[in-house]
Amino acid sequence: MPQQNRTLTAMSASDFTAAVASEIDRFLAARRDQLLDIDASLAPVAQAAFDFTAGGKRVRPLFCWWGWQGAGGDPADPRLVAAATSLEFVQACALAHDDLMDRSDTRRGEPSMHRRFEAHHRDINGLGDPVGFGAGAAILLGDMFLSWSDEILLTSGMPVDVLLSARRIFDAMRTEVTAGQFLDLAEQSRVDLDVGRAELVMRFKTAKYTVERPLHLGGVLAGADPALLSAYSAYALPIGEAFQMRDDVLGVFGDAEHTGKPSGDDIIEGKHTVLVALAMQRGTPAQRETLSAALGNPDADVAAARQILTDTGALAEVEDRIEELTARALEALTGAGIGENARQGLTDMAYAATRRSR
Amino acid sequence: MPQQNRTLTAMSASDFTAAVASEIDRFLAARRDQLLDIDASLAPVAQAAFDFTAGGKRVRPLFCWWGWQGAGGDPADPRLVAAATSLEFVQACALAHDDLMDRSDTRRGEPSMHRRFEAHHRDINGLGDPVGFGAGAAILLGDMFLSWSDEILLTSGMPVDVLLSARRIFDAMRTEVTAGQFLDLAEQSRVDLDVGRAELVMRFKTAKYTVERPLHLGGVLAGADPALLSAYSAYALPIGEAFQMRDDVLGVFGDAEHTGKPSGDDIIEGKHTVLVALAMQRGTPAQRETLSAALGNPDADVAAARQILTDTGALAEVEDRIEELTARALEALTGAGIGENARQGLTDMAYAATRRSR
Numbered sequence: 012m013p014q015q016n017r018t019l020t021a022m023s024a025s026d027f028t029a030a031v032a033s034e035i036d037r038f039l040a041a042r043r044d045q046l047l048d049i050d051a052s053l054a055p056v057a058q059a060a061f062d063f064t065a066g067g068k069r070v071r072p073l074f075c076w077w078g079w080q081g082a083g084g085d086p087a088d089p090r091l092v093a094a095a096t097s098l099e100f101v102q103a104c105a106l107a108h109d110d111l112m113d114r115s116d117t118r119r120g121e122p123s124m125h126r127r128f129e130a131h132h133r134d135i136n137g138l139g140d141p142v143g144f145g146a147g148a149a150i151l152l153g154d155m156f157l158s159w160s161d162e163i164l165l166t167s168g169m170p171v172d173v174l175l176s177a178r179r180i181f182d183a184m185r186t187e188v189t190a191g192q193f194l195d196l197a198e199q200s201r202v203d204l205d206v207g208r209a210e211l212v213m214r215f216k217t218a219k220y221t222v223e224r225p226l227h228l229g230g231v232l233a234g235a236d237p238a239l240l241s242a243y244s245a246y247a248l249p250i251g252e253a254f255q256m257r258d259d260v261l262g263v264f265g266d267a268e269h270t271g272k273p274s275g276d277d278i279i280e281g282k283h284t285v286l287v288a289l290a291m292q293r294g295t296p297a298q299r300e301t302l303s304a305a306l307g308n309p310d311a312d313v314a315a316a317r318q319i320l321t322d323t324g325a326l327a328e329v330e331d332r333i334e335e336l337t338a339r340a341l342e343a344l345t346g347a348g349i350g351e352n353a354r355q356g357l358t359d360m361a362y363a364a365t366r367r368s369r
Numbered sequence: 370m371p372q373q374n375r376t377l378t379a380m381s382a383s384d385f386t387a388a389v390a391s392e393i394d395r396f397l398a399a400r401r402d403q404l405l406d407i408d409a410s411l412a413p414v415a416q417a418a419f420d421f422t423a424g425g426k427r428v429r430p431l432f433c434w435w436g437w438q439g440a441g442g443d444p445a446d447p448r449l450v451a452a453a454t455s456l457e458f459v460q461a462c463a464l465a466h467d468d469l470m471d472r473s474d475t476r477r478g479e480p481s482m483h484r485r486f487e488a489h490h491r492d493i494n495g496l497g498d499p500v501g502f503g504a505g506a507a508i509l510l511g512d513m514f515l516s517w518s519d520e521i522l523l524t525s526g527m528p529v530d531v532l533l534s535a536r537r538i539f540d541a542m543r544t545e546v547t548a549g550q551f552l553d554l555a556e557q558s559r560v561d562l563d564v565g566r567a568e569l570v571m572r573f574k575t576a577k578y579t580v581e582r583p584l585h586l587g588g589v590l591a592g593a594d595p596a597l598l599s600a601y602s603a604y605a606l607p608i609g610e611a612f613q614m615r616d617d618v619l620g621v622f623g624d625a626e627h628t629g630k631p632s633g634d635d636i637i638e639g640k641h642t643v644l645v646a647l648a649m650q651r652g653t654p655a656q657r658e659t660l661s662a663a664l665g666n667p668d669a670d671v672a673a674a675r676q677i678l679t680d681t682g683a684l685a686e687v688e689d690r691i692e693e694l695t696a697r698a699l700e701a702l703t704g705a706g707i708g709e710n711a712r713q714g715l716t717d718m719a720y721a722a723t724r725r726s727r
Binding site: 042046049056106137143146148155157162171172187189192193194200202228 | 401404408410411444462470472490493495496497501502504506508509511512513515516517519520523529530540541543545547548549550552555557558559569626639702
């Protein structure tokens with residue numbers, strides 16, 4: 012298949028993520044000019060936008076890219092690079108706002124957005140409350156990222172009729188992820204844990220948002236038919252859940268040096284993950300009591316919580332589920348009319364998403 | 370002019386604002402269905418979206434409508450109603466997020482969004498911090514409103530090439546208003562007040578956002594030429610500044626029963642308005658000290674602050690400026706190729722914006 016050899020040579024996954032990074036910088040350079048035209052004092056806002064979008068694994072753009080290729084799109088098409096980059100801006104909004112809501116101090120080893128501007132307020136000896144200033148700045152930066160997400164999609168150069176179809180996916184995705192965040196917020200306000208509710212949050216906050224909708228977006232941009240989009244869903248939903256469960260395991264057992272988050276952060280933040288909900292379901296009254304007391308406690312005994320997650324078999328069950336979901340996702344790739352190149356790419360993504368240490 | 374008589378009959382300004390309200394409800398009914406399909410527990414989110422967008426003077430849609438008519442658009446065109454309604458969703462986001470940043474308890478006499486969800490958290494005996502829950506909910510609702518703003522614009526039924534031109538206005542506007550909010554946030558962290566900086570905030574947070582960009586949006590949707598857009602700007606920027614200065618006067622001297630905000634709220638919140646900046650510029654050291662101490666002080670002596678704003682002549686100067694800016698805006702309407710109907714409408718809007726009590 013000479014076509015596929017050519018495209019493989021034309022752009023690898025790491026070439027693509029580099030192209031996404033360049034596209035972010037190109038787009039943000041224009042936004043910086045726009046902000047500085049308004050007032051020079053907005054320079055720290057522009058700089059924060061660059062810094063906050065500089066890292067990351069570009070998971071959502073990558074799924075979009077494979078969704079595009081699986082429907083026959085040229086992997087080196089710069090219009091797809093721009094369209095896929097829109098997902099990084101939705102994510103930048105979600106991260107800035109999530110970190111604020113979760114009171115997270117760090118993001119990828121750097122201060123989170125509200126913490127950055129809190130420090131800025133102290134540096135300039137600002138009047139009033141630095142915490143309120145940091146929160147306000149994080150809210151507004153997130154709003155800018157969200158506005159910019161559709162700006163970059165609509166100026167990607169894709170044909171307008173295709174764009175309007177893609178927008179239906181994009182719009183559904185943004186409502187879904189915000190709804191998922193709301194369900195997560197409501198979940199943290201509940202005393203009891205429930206596996207089914209934790210799964211619901213996972214489906215909307217991660218599986219659909221991180222995998223299914225990006226694949227659909229790329230697919231629709233390349234003119235995918237409904238059967239292909241269904242095949243993408245059959246792969247995406249299990250792999251998205253497996254991806255989130257790997258995150259949940261890393262959130263308790265992960266190494267801070269790899270994850271860029273304090274070790275045991277999910278326990279301290281009191282997240283109602285499937286992992287923790289399973290331990291609560293299976294634990295003895297004493298284990299449940301200890302785990303309950305640790306959740307959301309800044310001085311939690313993380314080691315004791317880890318022991319309970321292990322002893323109850325919750326960790327083993329989650330690992331089993333990750334294996335099973337990954338197998339189901341890979342199975343879904345075999346029947347569908349997905350090109351060999353994209354099938355291989357999505358297989359690699361499945362392993363990367365579920366067998367990582369960060 | 371039978372054409373104009375027909376259109377005047379077809380839709381009055383109050384018909385138009387009623388149509389905007391219906392369009393909001395139609396759009397939100399579909400969003401509610403989408404949210405309830407995700408999970409029934411999202412019902413309070415959907416209800417909050419209805420309630421929060423139910424009131425308001427629809428100022429921005431009205432300017433959009435006059436901008437459309439001034440360029441020859443049919444006032445009864447339902448596509449314009451949908452497109453103009455997008456501005457109400459941008460505004461709903463700005464209000465939800467602004468109230469949170471300003472720690473405002475009320476909006477149009479009802480609890481602000483974060484306060485509403487704070488109360489909800491208490492009603493359900495939620496775990497953890499009700500204030501954090503309220504803040505998170507207000508952030509997420511605002512994000513939904515922002516996402517929905519471009520969704521309703523792009524699904525308005527306008528021709529796609531026109532929509533893509535209109536998007537440039539819309540995108541610029543959203544970046545400008547968020548930048549203006551950031552400048553305002555930074556302004557509140559400064560010890561000193563400055564008339565020039567207060568004017569800059571006013572230009573971006575109000576004049577361009579509330580008047581100029583809505584007029585441009587309506588104009589571009591109707592195919593306005595650059596000369597007409599310039600004429601809109603020559604009207605919009607002064608009237609927008611006058612509109613904001615009227616707001617600033619009402620924020621200190623307004624009647625709570627009319628404004629729906631506590632009397633003297635701007636003093637208590639410590640807003641750096643042009644009105645206050647002028648008083649600081651003109652006041653004696655003793656007046657400046659008293660006013661400084663009142664700004665941002667929940668127990669401020671509002672009557673004393675009012676007296677200083679009056680005694681320094683700051684209030685009179687602001688009233689003079691409002692008169693002068695209004696005259697300049699109306700003057701800008703005479704030369705431009707704006708139809709008689711829109712000219713009359715924009716004249717009425719100028720008076721309504723600057724001679725109101727709420």
